[in-house]
Amino acid sequence: MEILHFYRNNVGVHDPLFVRALVIADATGKSVALVTGDFLGAGCDEIRTRVREKTGVDEVWFSASHTHSGRWLVSTPTPGRLYTDELEWDELTEKGPIAERPEELQWNNGVHQAIDEIVAEAQRHMVPVDLRAGRAAAQVGFNRRLAAADGSIYMGVNRDGPVVPWVNVLSAHARDTGKPIAIYFEHAAHPVTVPHGSNLVSADFPGAAVRRIRKHLGDDVIALFGQGCNGDINSFPLRSTHADADAVGHKLGEAVLQAMEQSNVLKSTKLKLKTVVTELPTRPLPPLELVESLLRDNRGDARRLKQLGKIKTILLRGGTPPSRRFEVHGVMIGEEWCLVGLNYELFAQIELWVAKVAPFRWTMVNSLTNGGRAYLGDDEALALGPKGGYEAGSLPSWSGHETMSPSLGSPAVGCEAIVKKAIVELWS
Ligand SMILES: [Zn+2]
Structure with a gap:
């Protein structure tokens, strides 16, 4: 196995x-x-x-x-x-x-x-x-x-x-x-x-x-x-x-x-049990021009091409990337x-x-x-964009883990406040 x-x-x-x-x-x-x-x-x-x-x-x-x-x-x-x-x-x-x-x-x-x-x-x-x-x-x-x-x-x-x-x-x-x-x-x-x-x-x-x-x-x-x-x-x-x-x-x-x-x-x-469910927006997708050039540069890498293809499809119909629950x-x-x-x-x-x-x-x-x-x-990491490293980075750097995720990119800056608000709500 x-x-x-x-x-x-x-x-x-x-x-x-x-x-x-x-x-x-x-x-x-x-x-x-x-x-x-x-x-x-x-x-x-x-x-x-x-x-x-x-x-x-x-x-x-x-x-x-x-x-x-x-x-x-x-x-x-x-x-x-x-x-x-x-x-x-x-x-x-x-x-x-x-x-x-x-x-x-x-x-x-x-x-x-x-x-x-x-x-x-x-x-x-x-x-x-x-x-x-x-x-x-x-x-x-x-x-x-x-x-x-x-x-x-x-x-x-x-x-x-x-x-x-x-x-x-x-x-x-x-x-x-x-x-x-x-x-x-x-x-x-x-x-x-x-x-x-x-x-x-x-x-x-x-x-x-x-x-x-x-x-x-x-x-x-x-x-x-x-x-x-x-x-x-x-x-x-x-x-x-x-x-x-x-x-x-x-x-x-x-x-x-x-x-x-x-x-x-x-x-x-x-004993008290409580759950708060909310959505976290994903950072804006990279511009089409960048996606086109990444598609050219990554010929031969099926996984990257697949993610880029999904991103391009969303961009062409003017949509936004999937959020996270x-x-x-x-x-x-x-x-x-x-x-x-x-x-x-x-x-x-x-x-x-x-x-x-x-x-x-x-x-x-x-x-x-x-x-x-x-x-x-956290927001400080997400705000670094392509320089955010494995946990928070985004295209054109491929080092960010979340680029390969179903959300096609890292969470957006501002998610930290949503997270904290949801946690505080547990205690109200
Ligand atoms: Zn881990």
């Missing part, structure tokens, strides 16, 4: 990939299933709807760890259709749509089934708990955006750039024994310490962090990792060795244990604790902003939650 990113054939397992579930309900019966998985990303609408229907929980959140030594979990292909919303992105993989790869489709279906089963299993094992929230200093990587002399952004180790210098932890402790039974933790960094040449699947540092936590607290403890606002952060060392990934995760696991030690019991018992999800416990979930890969700056302005004692932020196809840079 194919693993990514980068694409390579898988020949075995360094450490297994997991899906994990934590179901929380309040005294009124309102409930949420927090599901995490060791995936690069995932299409989630189908999962969320199906699990809600099968289990009766009010909300389902699906959060991908973004390990770069696993796979993309896609929606189940529907008969007669190769591409769903996420499979359209799959179009760009080396081997074509998953609907035409029986072995990989079987794996994908198996994961879907496992998710249904673990949520139901978590529900069956529910016990009265105290919830505790904590935070401890932690840093497993560095900001990865560096500016060249001409202002162009390139990827490297930016020791002075923004990071989220902590790990956030929510732990559930059985009321009768005080023993922790589940730990949900969040830190922001791309899991990219496993070398991209390794042909073994791995959960990278988040998997190693879970192993460290369970070694201390016991194998009956479920530890779930939710990725933070990692869009501009890489773990360190980058693409090094499996052993280094284990060491990085070990360090994070220690920080989680420390955060638990200095955590506080949440006194509130009221942006969703923010809030799980709030009284006025003490809030988990914000975002369906894109956002920059650390957003998480730092949430921590500063949120009207809660404790905050956690997960990107790559209930979706997560791509990057969403």
Whole structure:
């Protein structure tokens, strides 16, 4: 089978990939299933709807760890259709749509089934708990955006750039024994310490962090990792060795244990769930003249020609590029604790902003939650246009990730305000 990113054939397992579930309900019966998985990303609408229907929980959140030594979990292909919303992105993989790869489709279906089963299993094992929230200093990587002399952004180790210098932890402790039974933790960094040449699947540092936590607290403890606002952060060392990934995760696991030690019991018992959906406009398309010259310059590159062809078609009919559906999800416990979930890969700056302005004692932020196809840079990055680098760049530079996306370009400048407004709306 194919693993990514980068694409390579898988020949075995360094450490297994997991899906994990934590179901929380309040005294009124309102409930949420927090599901995490060791995936690069995932299409989630189908999962969320199906699990809600099968289990009766009010909300389902699906959060991908973004390990770069696993796979993309896609929606189940529907008969007669190769591409769903996420499979359209799959179009760009080396081997074509998953609907035409029986072995990989079987794996994908198996994961879907496992998710249904673990949520139901978590529900069956529910016990009265105290919830505790904590935070401890932690840093497993560095900001990865560096500016060249001409202002162009390139990827490297930016020791002075923004990071989220902590790990956030929510732990559930059985009321009768005080023993922790589940730990949900969040830190922001791309899991990219496993070398991209390794042909073994791995959960990278988040998997190693879970192993460290369970070694201390016991194998009956479920530890779930939710990725933070990692869009501009890489773990360190980058693409090094499996052993280094284990060491990085070990360090994070220690920080989680420390955060638990200095955590506080949440006194509130009221669970609130809210979702805000909005649209993010895509930046204006490049002028036709530029597109024509790019079409000439990129003869022989089928993928680029395909994107340019789509852009040209829209320009000729005077249209605008497809916008993005942006969703923010809030799980709030009284006025003490809030988990914000975002369906894109956002920059650390957003998480730092949430921590500063949120009207809660404790905050956690997960990107790559209930979706997560791509990057969403802040306005400062988006305003750099072609110089914006991998996460935010635009044509005529091909380095921008979003040029190859179904939206045909990066989000427009101004999206940062839309994102912040949507997050604030969770709290109103
Ligand atoms: Zn990423």
